[in-house]
């Protein structure tokens with residue numbers, strides 16, 4: 608790789624290595640979900656059910672996601688709640704990785720080592 612800056616080759620190398628590692632980490636975020644949780648307690652249609660005397664069913668978990676500019680709530684079954692939580696955690700990691708790669712690329716730009 609060619610570059611022509613004031614930063615030492617070693618530092619550019621370090622940035623390139625860090626960026627490569629972050630890109631590999633990005634590809635591991637397979638449960639990625641961008642959204643937020645809502646929990647709901649509901650009433651069923653059986654009129655003699657305890658839910659109509661204050662003990663509502665739930666919680667049921669929903670993921671609020673944006674699609675076509677609208678907020679939508681998607682039901683998440685209990686068996687998938689833990690995986691979905693992992694997905695939300697992965698999203699926050701994704702944002703941090705994007706911010707860090709942006710900073711690395713700006714540093715590389717300054718050193719003329721971004722175009723290659």
Ligand SMILES: [Zn+2]
Nearest residue numbers: 650651656658
């Ligand atoms: Zn009920």
